[in-house]
Amino acid sequence: MALMAGLRVPARALLRSGCWLRGAALAGAEAAAGLGAGVRRFGSQRVLVEPDPAAGVAVVKLKSPPVNSLSLELLTELVISLEKLDNDKTFRGIVLTSDLCGVFSAGLDLTELCGRSPAHYAEYWRALQELWLRLYLSGLVSVAAVNGASPAGGCLLCLSCDYRVLADSPSCVIGPNETRLGIVAPFWFKDCMVNTVGHRAAEQALQLGTLFPPAEALRVGLVDQVVPEDQVQSTALAAMARWLAIPDHARQLTKSMMRKPTADRLAKHREADVQSFVSFVSRDSIQKALQTYLEKLKQKG
Ligand SMILES: CCCCC/C=C\C/C=C\CCC/C=C/C(=O)SCCNC(=O)CCNC(=O)[C@H](O)C(C)(C)COP(=O)(O)OP(=O)(O)OC[C@H]1O[C@@H](n2cnc3c(N)ncnc32)[C@H](O)[C@@H]1OP(=O)(O)O
Numbered sequence: 001m002a003l004m005a006g007l008r009v010p011a012r013a014l015l016r017s018g019c020w021l022r023g024a025a026l027a028g029a030e031a032a033a034g035l036g037a038g039v040r041r042f043g044s045q046r047v048l049v050e051p052d053p054a055a056g057v058a059v060v061k062l063k064s065p066p067v068n069s070l071s072l073e074l075l076t077e078l079v080i081s082l083e084k085l086d087n088d089k090t091f092r093g094i095v096l097t098s099d100l101c102g103v104f105s106a107g108l109d110l111t112e113l114c115g116r117s118p119a120h121y122a123e124y125w126r127a128l129q130e131l132w133l134r135l136y137l138s139g140l141v142s143v144a145a146v147n148g149a150s151p152a153g154g155c156l157l158c159l160s161c162d163y164r165v166l167a168d169s170p171s172c173v174i175g176p177n178e179t180r181l182g183i184v185a186p187f188w189f190k191d192c193m194v195n196t197v198g199h200r201a202a203e204q205a206l207q208l209g210t211l212f213p214p215a216e217a218l219r220v221g222l223v224d225q226v227v228p229e230d231q232v233q234s235t236a237l238a239a240m241a242r243w244l245a246i247p248d249h250a251r252q253l254t255k256s257m258m259r260k261p262t263a264d265r266l267a268k269h270r271e272a273d274v275q276s277f278v279s280f281v282s283r284d285s286i287q288k289a290l291q292t293y294l295e296k297l298k299q300k301g
Pocket residue numbers: 010066067069102103105106107108109110111149151152153154177178181183184185186276277280281294297298299300301
């Protein structure tokens with residue numbers, strides 16, 4: 001463990017945060033992509049926003065060590081950042097990526113789902129719904145630059161974007177692994193999977209809890225491009241340029257036409273979905289399964 005600003009932070013988390021070893025290379029890539037010197041970053045503790053007003057693009061980086069698990073705080077901060085960018089006419093697109101090395105997002109923060117009160121589960125699920133609806137229906141072009149592992153809720157974040165670029169590394173697995181934990185993806189995650197990879201591939205992946213390595217993720221259509229690790233962000237920005245070449249109003253109306261029916265299925269039944277989650281996650285058998293999984297993760301670490 002290392003001590004930083006009075007906080008106990010695992011050394012490996014410090015190594016990941018800011019990607020010290022690869023910092024110089026990434027800074028070079030950012031500069032090449034026009035996001036280097038002179039850019040004023042903003043954001044919050046767990047969400048770093050690097051705006052490029054001239055391009056109308058902001059790079060949104062998840063920065064919640066050790067693994068960007070979706071805690072209530074991270075969900076809330078991400079919603080606030082997205083809302084801010086959505087409402088700022090300067091921006092037409094966002095690139096969503098991770099500031100940590102090797103992990104895009106570990107999905108839902110399992111400590112939020114274990115041993116808490118029903119009221120907490122409800123608050124947490126509402127925050128997750130809010131994030132999904134905002135990202136899925138955003139008028140901004142959203143490109144996921146997936147520079148690390150992206151299981152379950154991490155995969156959902158990627159699927160909610162318009163385009164996905166995945167790093168070509170064996171650790172960069174992506175997919176809906178919920179059933180392996182003994183839990184069930186919500187219907188709106190299932191809908192996103194079906195919309196992206198089709199019914200049969202979604203059915204198999206969801207039931208088997210498949211985590212796809214990059215080549216398989218590309219083959220099944222879960223991601224749109226697989227590129228070397230150091231080209232993920234620049235490739236995402238190049239994809240963004242293609243999307244931004246389309247007039248916003250036509251693209252936004254088309255996006256809404258494609259996505260609104262899926263989003264409405266949740267929007268119209270949000271509270272019932274919250275209650276369904278609360279009663280599911282409160283079951284003794286589910287609590288036991290989650291606890292066991294978390295302990296295994298910790299032992300591995
Ligand atoms: C029939 C009725 C149906 C009703 C349905 C209604 C609702 C649906 C109900 C439930 C739906 C829930 C949907 C759930 C979605 C999810 O996202 S669940 C989370 C799934 N995520 C995972 O399985 C990922 C687990 N993590 C990993 O595999 C790895 O950590 C990694 C991301 C590949 C990174 O590996 P590595 O770099 O080796 O890091 P470590 O494994 O050593 O981990 C570092 C520390 O981080 C802790 N941690 C990891 N993941 C999580 C997490 N998701 N949440 C909380 N904490 C996590 C890990 O324990 C280590 O902690 P320590 O440092 O040891 O303390």
